[in-house]
Amino acid sequence: METTARLVAAAEQLFDRHGYTATGMDRLTEAAGMSSRTLYKHAGSKAQLMALVLAERDRRFMARLAVDDVDALFAALEDWVAEEGARGCLFLRARAETGGETPEIAHAVAAHKAAFQAHIAAIIEHDLGGRPPALAEQILVLFEGATHAAVYRGVDAVRAARACAELLMDAARP
Template sequence: MNIDTKLISAAENLFDCHGFSATGMDRLAQAAGMSSRTLYKHAGSKNELIAAVLMTRGQRFLQRLEVDSVEALFDALAGWMSEEGARGCLFLRAQGELGSAVSEVTEAVLAYKARFAETVAQILTRQLGANANAELVEQVVILIEGATAAASYRGLDAVASARKAASLLVERARQ
């Protein structure tokens, strides 16, 4: 594991568990097993580190979504939450905590959410055999976002409920 990978992993864990503002650079350096000087050399600023963590996490999550149906999409989400925890979307938590004052975070959130919506559109196109309309894509994205948030206090049943609703939308689109 190279130093950047170790740093990103340690930072992701701390940000996910403790938040972005509450996690200081000294704590990050200690968790990554490096000096503060080395941390700044590799991370640049804390905001750049947050953006790198979000980008890495987003890539990891999107890789899990190489599926051919909305049902499999929700199954992948449930699997992710079983392994990673159900604390809500780290991107939306970053945006909520840091607001639009941190441009690196805002850019990372917007870029990821656009890629995520594109991924959902591709899955729906594979499942329906035609280009999915924008309204259906938006509905499924909102169901996933809602299930991700609700799972933090309702558990994985929220994902199962959203999966059923998405399946009904897909069936209706087929008619």
């Protein structure tokens, strides 16, 4: 396995489960099975490593949610939560932990959220053939709500969001 990929995979696990600040470099080097010398050669710094993690997370997220109707979007989220559990949005958590004052992280978060909003708009367009005003924002809110309520409510939260989205979409259909 590629060194950088191994590092990023280990870092994603640790940052996700224990938080960015609370995860020390020694735990990262141990989990990635490499020396700190190699880690810094590949990642540059802890903040840049988190940015790499977020970029990888964005790729995986977008790939798993590459569907073309709204119901399938929530179904995919349901699968994700069932398989990996829910700990809230890693992007928002990273931003909050750093107070938005770490440029690499803040940038990665902004890019991801913008891309996801565009993705939702595209799904709605494909699903409905048009883009009713404010519908994309509502679907976004439902998705974000499912993601975070699932932390303590589990997949039930995702199913509730899914049902709510179905209602919204049906109301918007011609």
